[in-house]
Amino acid sequence: MNEYSGWMLDLYEDETGVSFWLLCDDGQRVMLRMDFCVTFYAAGVAAHLRGAWRFLQDKVLQLTRETRRDLFSGVRDVMAIKLSGPAGLQDLFSQVAGQFPELDWYDADIPLSLRFAAQTGVALLGRCRLSCEGNRVREITPLDSPWDLEPEELPLRILELSLDVDPGLAVPRRLQVKYERACYWLDLEPQRSLEIALVSSLRKFDPDLILTDYGDTWLFQKLSINPNRDPAREVLRRKAHSYFSYGQVVFRGAQVHLFGRWHIDKRNAMLYGEYGLEGVLEQARVSGLGVQEMARKSPGAGITAMQMLTALRIGVLVPFVKQQAESPKTLEELIRADKGGMIYQPLVGLHEEVAQIDFASMYPSIMVNFNISPETGNQQANPAGLVPLSLRPLLEKRLALKRMVSALNPRDCRVKSLKSRSAALKWLLVVCFGYLGYKNARFGRIESHEAVTAWSRELLLQAKDISEDMGYTVLHMYVDCLFVQKSGCRLAGDFNILLDEIARQTGISISLDGVYRWVAFLPSKSDARIPVPNRYFGVFIDGEIKYRGIELRRHDTPPWVAGVQLAVLRCLAQGASLAEARKLVPAACAIVARAHKELRAGRVPMQELVVTQRLSRAVQDYKSPPPAARAGQLLQEQGHSIAPGQTIGFVYTLGRPGVWACGLGAFDARMVNVKRYSDLLDRAAASILDIFGSGEFADKRGLLLGFC
DNA sequence: TTCAACCACTT
DNA sequence: ACCCTTGGTTGAA
Numbered sequence: 001m002n003e004y005s006g007w008m009l010d011l012y013e014d015e016t017g018v019s020f021w022l023l024c025d026d027g028q029r030v031m032l033r034m035d036f037c038v039t040f041y042a043a044g045v046a047a048h049l050r051g052a053w054r055f056l057q058d059k060v061l062q063l064t065r066e067t068r069r070d071l072f073s074g075v076r077d078v079m080a081i082k083l084s085g086p087a088g089l090q091d092l093f094s095q096v097a098g099q100f101p102e103l104d105w106y107d108a109d110i111p112l113s114l115r116f117a118a119q120t121g122v123a124l125l126g127r128c129r130l131s132c133e134g135n136r137v138r139e140i141t142p143l144d145s146p147w148d149l150e151p152e153e154l155p156l157r158i159l160e161l162s163l164d165v166d167p168g169l170a171v172p173r174r175l176q177v178k179y180e181r182a183c184y185w186l187d188l189e190p191q192r193s194l195e196i197a198l199v200s201s202l203r204k205f206d207p208d209l210i211l212t213d214y215g216d217t218w219l220f221q222k223l224s225i226n227p228n229r230d231p232a233r234e235v236l237r238r239k240a241h242s243y244f245s246y247g248q249v250v251f252r253g254a255q256v257h258l259f260g261r262w263h264i265d266k267r268n269a270m271l272y273g274e275y276g277l278e279g280v281l282e283q284a285r286v287s288g289l290g291v292q293e294m295a296r297k298s299p300g301a302g303i304t305a306m307q308m309l310t311a312l313r314i315g316v317l318v319p320f321v322k323q324q325a326e327s328p329k330t331l332e333e334l335i336r337a338d339k340g341g342m343i344y345q346p347l348v349g350l351h352e353e354v355a356q357i358d359f360a361s362m363y364p365s366i367m368v369n370f371n372i373s374p375e376t377g378n379q380q381a382n383p384a385g386l387v388p389l390s391l392r393p394l395l396e397k398r399l400a401l402k403r404m405v406s407a408l409n410p411r412d413c414r415v416k417s418l419k420s421r422s423a424a425l426k427w428l429l430v431v432c433f434g435y436l437g438y439k440n441a442r443f444g445r446i447e448s449h450e451a452v453t454a455w456s457r458e459l460l461l462q463a464k465d466i467s468e469d470m471g472y473t474v475l476h477m478y479v480d481c482l483f484v485q486k487s488g489c490r491l492a493g494d495f496n497i498l499l500d501e502i503a504r505q506t507g508i509s510i511s512l513d514g515v516y517r518w519v520a521f522l523p524s525k526s527d528a529r530i531p532v533p534n535r536y537f538g539v540f541i542d543g544e545i546k547y548r549g550i551e552l553r554r555h556d557t558p559p560w561v562a563g564v565q566l567a568v569l570r571c572l573a574q575g576a577s578l579a580e581a582r583k584l585v586p587a588a589c590a591i592v593a594r595a596h597k598e599l600r601a602g603r604v605p606m607q608e609l610v611v612t613q614r615l616s617r618a619v620q621d622y623k624s625p626p627p628a629a630r631a632g633q634l635l636q637e638q639g640h641s642i643a644p645g646q647t648i649g650f651v652y653t654l655g656r657p658g659v660w661a662c663g664l665g666a667f668d669a670r671m672v673n674v675k676r677y678s679d680l681l682d683r684a685a686a687s688i689l690d691i692f693g694s695g696e697f698a699d700k701r702g703l704l705l706g707f708c
Numbered sequence: 709t710t711c712a713a714c715c716a717c718t719t
Numbered sequence: 720a721c722c723c724t725t726g727g728t729t730g731a732a
Contacts, residue, residue: 250720300721341719434721441721449722479719525726532725534719554717613716624729626715683727 004030005129005143007154008122009208010260010290011113013086018116021229021260022130023154023208031230031260032130034137037061038086038115040093041068041078041317044103049079052100056081059092070106070317071375071386071443078106078317086112097320106317110308117288118312125154125285146285147393149400154281159207163188167218168640169663175219179205195225202227209262209291211277216265216296217253229260242645251614251645257292269295271427278417279424286394286425299427303390303435306428307443310390319442341479342457344464345531346521350691351475352578354485354538355495356513356546357502359459361395361426362480363433365508366455368392372436374445386443391432398425399509456480463502463510470498476521478534481513483521490541491515514540518578520691522549537688539573539581551684558680560608564595565684572688585692592685599677606667609677610649617644627652631661638664652676 006024013019017036023029042052053063062082070076083089093108117123120140127143144151160178164185165171175186175194179201186197202225210227212219220227220235228235236257242250253268264280266272272280272295284294287302288309294302311318359365372378373385384392401422408415435441437449456479463482464474472484489495492515502510519538524530535549551557552565571588575581598604613628619642622629631650632642640663642648649662652673660667 298720304720431721436721438721444721549718553719556716616715622715624714626728628716 001138002132002134003130004032004132005127007127008124010262011116011124012259013112015085015087017085018112019230022128023156027155029206029208029229029260030135032132032135032137034140035084036086036116036119037082037084038089038112039080039082040089040108041066041080041106042096042100042103043070043076043078043106044100048100048102052096052103053079055096055099056092068106068317069315070104070319071311072319076317086115105320107312108320110312110318111289111293111305113290114288114305114309114312118309123285123288124290125281127152146288147397149397149404151285156209157205157207158209158211159201159205160211161215161219162213163219167214172218177201179207191223195223198223198227199225207261209264209277210258212263212265213267214265215263216255216268220256220263221254227261227263228258233259235259240643242643251643251647252296255296262291264292264295270298274427275420275423278420282421282424283428286397287428299431300435300438302428303432304442306390306394307386310386311443314386314389316386321440321442341453342460342477343479343533344460344474344477344482345533346476346483346536348521348523348529348531348691350518350520350578351483351485352516352518353487353489354475354483354519355489355492355515356481356483356519357463357495357499357510358481358513359463359506360509360511361398361429362456362459362508363452364391364395364429366452366459367433367436368395369507370451370455372448372451372455374436374443374448378448378451387432387436387448391429394425394428398422398429401425459506459508462506466502466505467498470501472498476533476536483519489515492541514542514544514546516546517541517576518581520688522687522691537569543573545569545573550687556611556613557684558609558611558677560595560599560604560677561680561684563608564592564681565688567591568685568688572692582692585689588689589685592681592689595681596678599674599681602669602672604677606651606669606672609651609672610662611652612647612649614647615642615644618642627659630657631659633657634659634661635663 004022004024006022008020009023009029010021011018014033017034019031019033021029021031042049056063060081061084064080064082066078066080067075068078083092093105097105097108113124121142122128122140123146126146129141129143130137131139158179162176163172164174164176173188175188177184177186186194188194206229226235236259238255238257240254241252255268256263264272264277269280280291280295283299283302284291287294287305289297289302289305308318366372368388368391370378371380371382371385371388373387376382376385401418405415405418405422433449433452436444436452437446438444460477460480460482464477467474467482467484472486475483475485484495484498492512495512495515499510499512516538517540520536521531522535524532532549537545537547537550539545547553547569550565552562568588568591571591572581572584575584611627613626615628615632619625619629619632619636625633627650628648631648634657635648636642650659651667652658653660653671654673658673660671
């Protein structure tokens with residue numbers, strides 16, 4: 001008998017059960033094998049079940065009759081289909097489900113790592129102790145939990161590979177290799193020598209993680225080496241695809257997954273930029289999904305995984321496809337229910353003595369506090385539902401991490417990692433609400449979705465009433481935040497009593513985002529009398545600038561325009577009060593005027609003028625192609641492949657087709673459409689400056705140009 | 709010049 | 720593998 005202890009790095013099916021990799025406490029990386037049975041279920045009318053029984057009889061380890069709970073329809077008689085290992089489950093299931101489509105199928109598509117976590121209590125990235133005979137595991141015990149706040153640090157060996165240029169824009173020539181303190185460049189040609197050098201680096205460093213730029217979409221597509229730690233495996237390749245999410249088409253490049261070690265392509269990872277590697281690991285840890293999966297999938301996949309794990313633990317069947325349709329509604333109910341979050345239009349203009357207060361994780365808190373779940377009838381009195389059960393630990397962990405951050409000195413080296421982890425958990429929480437209303441979610445139900453928004457409106461109105469009772473004026477409310485004003489209240493402490501009272505009465509924690517020196521709520525651009533929600537900017541008492549909805553926040557604002565807009569804001573932020581900010585308006589105008597001059601003189605670098613936009617469809621499917629589609633067409637004519645959901649970078653140019661696409665080769669600076677950029681800049685400047693004067697910014701600019 | 713269709717983005 | 724509106728551009732009358 002051998003004993004091992006360490007972290008579970010990787011887990012995948014093999015011929016007889018599962019293979020997994022352990023990062024041992026003594027630094028060894030070992031591969032072990034374990035017997036592992038898997039079960040899935042079918043339910044339905046007896047005749048169909050008998051047919052499926054006969055079909056499966058000689059193909060599986062065991063067939064039994066059991067009773068299990070379906071979240072929506074209650075206890076059901078089911079046929080349990082047990083296999084001796086996960087290998088072949090997918091094939092068998094698609095065969096039998098194809099033959100007997102009338103049956104309801106359960107637990108048929110649960111990721112292996114979740115089954116393993118549910119059965120053994122050991123999750124990926126978790127610590128465990130093992131007893132083995134040879135390389136066969138006989139006993140496995142968890143040594144920690146994904147909910148530990150400060151897990152022992154995982155001593156990962158990371159190898160970084162990055163190209164000298166974006167292969168979408170130019171032909172890469174060299175590859176940078178980084179490992180611990182080593183850092184060197186390799187030539188990409190001849191490929192044979194590159195491969196020999198890489199194989200030797202892999203052997204020498206034996207990394208747990210290969211972190212690349214464009215590894216998915218380019219490098220590992222091109223190379224013919226096997227970068228796995230498990231040499232018996234081929235890499236797993238997934239094709240590029242586009243899908244619809246968050247109301248838009250998203251393009252995912254092809255993927256290369258490894259066995260025994262991980263590959264993450266930073267450029268093909270969903271939200272890597274938001275929370276980095278720390279965040280990805282945190283999401284993988286709490287969701288139970290593999291690191292390579294979690295990095296490339298949306299947080300929605302993580303939430304689904306967590307709900308599946310909860311279902312496995314509490315013995316609820318996981319439907320193969322969602323069973324529940326929306327229950328019929330009267331027209332009146334439809335109209336009443338079809339509302340999102342509460343919005344109270346802002347009072348357009350500049351304001352002082354204003355605080356912004358936010359409910360913390362409002363929607364998830366509502367789901368937990370009011371027991372919102374498909375099976376609970378959204379009644380608090382019922383036993384805790386599946387959705388709140390899977391959400392509560394997440395919510396509590398994030399809160400605890402945030403508390404740890406605020407207890408530390410901001411310069412403490414642990415802060416960054418804690419913040420990344422907290423941001424990663426936040427995304428999981430945010431997406432959970434959307435999933436309640438998502439038609440293909442396994443555990444969604446539109447009534448629950450609506451119950452959440454109904455509660456959120458109720459709570460916000462409650463907060464408004466409390467504020468007004470306490471003598472504050474509410475200037476603006478938006479979904480989970482409110483802006484309150486009271487003369488004499490200029491410091492954070494002045495709002496404590498209000499915060500305490502709201503938290504006490506609503507039962508949801510609320511925090512002060514900050515107190516503004518001044519804040520501007522902007523009107524609609526088409527009609528200056530009409531306020532628009534959530535379009536504002538302001539300066540907090542500590543000098544920090546906050547802005548929402550203006551050009552700076554948009555992805556398709558060229559960096560140059562965004563930069564000037566930010567410079568204008570920073571200029572105004574130098575004033576200690578609104579009165580002083582007003583005095584700085586001419587200086588801010590001068591910044592804009594100088595920027596115009598730079599542009600006309602051709603001194604703005606091309607990269608600063610690039611607009612990036614996402615294509616929602618194939619280039620040829622546009623009826624009136626926007627600039628990004630025309631840029632895409634140019635690229636396509638040059639032989640690039642352009643897929644829906646892909647992001648295109650382009651510069652506005654003179655004449656037809658009016659754009660130049662990044663990746664086309666040489667750019668002629670004389671082609672820049674100066675008028676177009678000039679207008680974009682004026683618009684961005686006007687977004688900030690118009691509110692400071694009664695006249696149009698454009699008029700003042702004309703005057704100011706005379707001075708400059 | 710006006711207007712409706714179309715499109716991308718934000719929260 | 721999340722739902723739903725506003726600001727801006729295009730292209731035809």
